[in-house]
Amino acid sequence: MTKIEREFIDVPRDFRIACEGFGIMVPSFLQLMIRRVSFIHLFTxxxxEQNLATRAFAVAADVLKEHPELHxxxxxxxxxxxxxxxxxxxxxxxxxxxxxxxxxRERAAKLVEKLFAIARQAMDFKPYIFYDEETKITLTKDFMMLALINQYHPILLINAMMHAVSLADLHARVHLEAIEHNPALGFYLRVQHGYGELVDRKHINTIGxxxxxxxLQEFKVRFFPVRDLTQRMELYRERLEDNFQQINNLFDDE
Structure with missing residues (x-):
């Protein structure tokens, strides 16, 4: 498993490209996803979007279990x-x-409120984290309860979740018909298609x-001879990085 940072928000390159490449600010995406977590979706x-967000962090917790020292x-x-x-x-x-x-979800909110009042005595983290020196991300009671039940610090859950969102992985799997269930990616795709209104409309109208x-639309044909999933992902990742740099260069020149 990729090393997961435990002290601060550590945005993977693939996640940053997936968000900023489509005009989505990373902290805004994280805040929206955290606000959509609904504790009851651990059981139903x-x-x-609430189910996708909750399941995404539940999957992140499962990934973290590979490293018991993070508990x-x-x-x-x-x-x-x-x-x-x-x-x-x-x-x-x-x-x-x-x-x-x-x-x-509405009825569960009242129960989670009561559960949180009891559980907060066991928590040693604050109801917010900092994305950077100026940007604060608020943690909801449902999200903090999810962290408590899984016994992971919120930062670990957020960092682990971000590793599940990758355009290289998404398109390689689609093109090779090797799709896997991925709730974090599912939530991201809904945001990419307009949910939450996080996409910068000015950005997606730029030449870059x-x-x-x-x-991106030519990837399937261009890399068709490469049938190995891992190799295809790496080729996509390199190309996406080049294209992302070009977007930024064109934006800087405007």
Missing amino acids: EDDS MNYSLANQATPSIPLLQKLMKLATNRSYSGRLK FKNFMAD
């Missing part, structure tokens, strides 16, 4: 008596087929971006 699934000493053991009934109510709510996903997209 649907086609919502934190968070525990609800000392608050088991008041917290277990609330968790049981959440699971019962999640399996209620009479409720829509929206209604489940239009050249970027024109070249």
Whole structure:
């Protein structure tokens, strides 16, 4: 597994290209995704952005389990008596087929509020992190509960999640018909297509971006002889890096 930074937000190059290449500011994307986390989606699934966001961080937690030394000493053991009934109510709510996903999330919010009031005693992190010296990202109660249950610091979950978003990986898998379920990438694609209104419309109308997209559309034919997935991803990654640099150079010249 790629080394995951535990002290600060460490944006992988692939993630930055996926966001900024399409005019999406990285901290805005992270804030939107964190706000869409809904704790109840650890127990139920649907086609919502909330489900994708929650599942993306759950997958990130699974990846982190490969390195037990990253585990934190968070525990609800000392608050088991008041917290277990609330968790049981959440699971019962999640399996209620009479409720829509929206209604489940609304009702779950009240239970998470109570659970958080109990669990916050076990937390040793603040309800926000800094993307840089000036940019603060707020952590929601649902997201902090997800971090607590999985026993990972929020920064670790965010950094691990970002490694799942890569245009090189996405297009290589699509072109070689080797697609895998990836909720983080699914959430990203919805944002790329307009969800959250994070895409800078001015950016996607620039010559640099239009050249970027024109070249991307030729990847499948240009690299068709390369049938190995890993090799194809690396070739895409190199080309995307070149194109991303060209976008930035053209933008600087304007």
